[in-house]
Amino acid sequence: MKRLGVPLVVLALSAGLAHAGNFGLGQGFTQADLDSITEALGDVVSFPNLATATPGGVTGFQILGAAGGPEVHTSTHWWQYVSHANTVGGVLFGQRVIVRKGLPFNLDVGVQVGKVFGNQFWGADARWAFVESGALSPAMALRVTYSRLSSSLLDRLEVAEGQLVVSTGFPLVSPYGAIGYRRASGRASFGDPVPLAYSSTTSGVTATVGARLGLLPFLQVIGEVRRTTTTCVFVGAGVGL
Numbered sequence: 001m002k003r004l005g006v007p008l009v010v011l012a013l014s015a016g017l018a019h020a021g022n023f024g025l026g027q028g029f030t031q032a033d034l035d036s037i038t039e040a041l042g043d044v045v046s047f048p049n050l051a052t053a054t055p056g057g058v059t060g061f062q063i064l065g066a067a068g069g070p071e072v073h074t075s076t077h078w079w080q081y082v083s084h085a086n087t088v089g090g091v092l093f094g095q096r097v098i099v100r101k102g103l104p105f106n107l108d109v110g111v112q113v114g115k116v117f118g119n120q121f122w123g124a125d126a127r128w129a130f131v132e133s134g135a136l137s138p139a140m141a142l143r144v145t146y147s148r149l150s151s152s153l154l155d156r157l158e159v160a161e162g163q164l165v166v167s168t169g170f171p172l173v174s175p176y177g178a179i180g181y182r183r184a185s186g187r188a189s190f191g192d193p194v195p196l197a198y199s200s201t202t203s204g205v206t207a208t209v210g211a212r213l214g215l216l217p218f219l220q221v222i223g224e225v226r227r228t229t230t231t232c233v234f235v236g237a238g239v240g241l
Contacts, residue, residue: 166178
């Protein structure tokens, strides 16, 4: 397995090199493989924070191009069923575009649309800042997300997560952290001579740390590291207010 320690900038630039792949569940595919793929792809398509807990307000917006996903072991059994799989620095990544808009009452909503192995996924999130940042106090927000993958591998993959997000602000760098609970469910048909439908559900606590770097008045570069059952890396760049 390749090491995770590749600069985040390399991961972001390499996202554009992803090629569409095909999946096939041949003989030997097992329930354990389905569990592992559900966990890995759940990490890829889950909606990353890539934002602080501070509310955007009615004039706030964010548009990002982003890439990221979990660290994977390509020597595992399920990997052989993934054709033309792409990793960068040992990270299985998906590409996405994220758009967020601020609303009244300290609410922010967003959507993401992306691809992994040429298969499209989408998602939505909503965030409510119940504590705004002050001179000595951080901002705090509750966040919920939902994502879904349309895949030739799985009949269905859905990911839902709830989080508590905390952040503080500085002139150039705004660090943030989050703790949450994520649930991923997948369904696939496989087996000989007649394929049967199988399902898998994985769940667990997630922890995230990240930072937003404001290079120019509207330009943002954001990176975060998430921990589920493995380590995930996400990076994004775009504009926001």
